[in-house]
Each structure stands twice: as C-alpha cells, then as structure tokens.
Amino acid sequence: MAGHGHSHGGCDHSGTQLPPDQGIHYSLYTKIDKANVECLNEAVEGSGKEVFKPWEERLNHDKFVDSDVDEELLFNIPFTGSVKLKGIILIGGEDQSYPSKMRLFKNRPHLSFDNVASEADQEFELHPDPSGTIEYSTKIVKFSGVQHLSLHFPTNFGAENTRIYYIGLRGEYSELPRQELTLFCYESSPNPADHKIDSVHSVMHQIH
Numbered sequence: 001m002a003g004h005g006h007s008h009g010g011c012d013h014s015g016t017q018l019p020p021d022q023g024i025h026y027s028l029y030t031k032i033d034k035a036n037v038e039c040l041n042e043a044v045e046g047s048g049k050e051v052f053k054p055w056e057e058r059l060n061h062d063k064f065v066d067s068d069v070d071e072e073l074l075f076n077i078p079f080t081g082s083v084k085l086k087g088i089i090l091i092g093g094e095d096q097s098y099p100s101k102m103r104l105f106k107n108r109p110h111l112s113f114d115n116v117a118s119e120a121d122q123e124f125e126l127h128p129d130p131s132g133t134i135e136y137s138t139k140i141v142k143f144s145g146v147q148h149l150s151l152h153f154p155t156n157f158g159a160e161n162t163r164i165y166y167i168g169l170r171g172e173y174s175e176l177p178r179q180e181l182t183l184f185c186y187e188s189s190p191n192p193a194d195h196k197i198d199s200v201h202s203v204m205h206q207i208h
Contacts, residue, residue, distance in 0.1 A: 026055045026089065028169035031079050038076040040113060043068040043161070048075060051167050058091055058132045058166040066093075067162040073099070075151040076111055079173070085143040087135040087170040090126065092156075093163025098128045100157050102136065105150035106143060116152050128157070132166060147176070 029052040039048020043066040050063035067073045092098035103120035105111055121143070124136045149169075156162045 025170045026168040028079075028083060028085075028171055028173060029053060031081060031083065031173045032169075033078040033080050036078050038074075038110070039065060040074040040076075041068050041070070041072050042066070048073070051164050052077075052169075053166065055168060058089075058168060061165055064093070064163055064165045066097075071099075071154075071156045071159065071162045072113065073153045073162055073164065074111065074113060074116060075149075075167070076109065077149045077151065078109065079147055079149070081147075081173055081175045083143075083146040083149075083169075083174075084140060084172040085138050085146050085149065085169060086140055086172070087137050088124075088151075089129075089132050089135055089166070089168035089170075090164065091130060091132045091166040092126070092128070093159075093165070094130075096156060096158035097161060097163040098126070098157055099153040099162050099164065100126055100155045101153065102126055103152040103154065104138065104143070105152070106146050107148050108150050109148045111150040111152075116150075116154075120152070132168065135170070143171075146171075 032052055034049055034052065037049045037052070042048045047063070047065040051065055053060075053063065065073065088102070088104075090099070090102065102124045103116075104122045104124075105116075106121045122139055126136075127134060151167070153162055153164070
C-alpha cells in the first residue's frame with residue numbers, strides 16, 4: 001500500500017510502504033567505504049558504522065548508535081564509486097528516541113555541526129517505523145552522481161538522546177574511472193601539509 005506524500009516548508013512528508021520482497025534492493029551498504037564512515041556525536045566510538053548492515057539484519061537490535069551529548073547525529077558516508085540514490089529506510093529507537101527529521105547532503109565530505117545549518121539537498125519528516133517498511137524516496141535527479149552522502153538527524157520525538165538501529169540505502173551503483181576516484185579522494189581529504197608549508201614560508205620571510 002503506497003503512502004501519500006507532499007512537500008511543505010522544504011520538508012517532504014512522504015513515506016511509501018514497501019512490498020515484502022523489496023528488501024533485496026537495499027544492498028548499497030556493500031558499496032560504502034565503511035572504514036571511513038564518520039558519525040559525529042556518537043556515544044560509543046565506531047558504533048555509527050554498525051547501522052549499515054544487510055536487510056535481513058535490520059531487525060537485529062544488538063548493534064545500534066546512540067547520540068551522546070544531545071539528540072543530534074550526523075553521518076558522513078563515502079561510497080567506493082558513484083551512486084544514484086533512490087530511497088532510504090530507517091529504523092530508530094523506541095518511544096521518543098526515534099529521530100523525527102532527516103536532512104540529506106550530497107557530496108559534502110567532512111560535514112560538521114558547524115556548517116550543517118546550510119540548506120540541505122532534501123529533508124524528510126520521519127515517522128516511527130520499527131519494522132523498517134517505510135521508504136523515503138529521494139529526488140533522483142538531484143541524487144545522481146553521489147560519491148559522498150551526509151545524513152543529519154537534528155531532532156527526535158522528545159528524548160534526550162537519539163537511537164538508530166538501521167539505515168538502508170537503495171539505488172544504483174557504478175564504478176568510477178580511476179582518475180576521477182583519485183581526484184575525489186584527494187579533494188575530500190584535508191591536507192595538513194598545506195598549512196605547514198605556509199608556516200615555513202612565513203618563518204623564512206621573517207629571517208630575511
């Protein structure tokens with residue numbers, strides 16, 4: 001049964017009920033560069049990576065991420081190639097710890113809470129969905145060529161902390177040409193040497 005959807009104030013109040021056999025399409029977790037996934041404000045270091053898991057494990061509550069000092073969570077998710085993102089499923093915590101809003105950012109590596117206030121590429125109002133059957137459909141035209149995805153969960157339904165058990169991503173994956181992949185990785189990674197060189201030049205200038 002398909003749900004209804006509409007947009008209001010920049011947020012999509014949309015969720016579509018998945019047919020029982022559609023879980024097989026949620027395999028993009030295998031295309032995530034999991035070693036480099038960042039989860040900001042996670043209570044336990046490394047726990048944010050664990051919510052990206054096989055569809056058949058989505059109801060397993062052994063692995064989850066809790067937010068730490070407040071209800072916000074921010075995921076920076078690099079892919080090993082290029083993704084056309086079509087849909088997202090989320091299973092959050094019980095009661096009021098379930099996230100109430102999700103904001104998506106495309107190709108913004110190392111996004112932080114300092115700059116996450118900028119306009120998102122798409123936002124969703126979330127509905128508690130403990131069985132993981134509601135899909136939030138992305139604007140496919142906007143979410144083509146995704147090499148890095150950031151997911152911001154700014155609020156929940158009233159708890160001090162947010163809990164997430166599962167994030168499922170559906171879409172199409174394609175390998176990047178080696179040259180493009182190398183360039184993106186270089187641009188995504190801050191280079192501390194840049195600042196060190198500036199410091200050396202400054203010192204040399206002062207000596208002369």
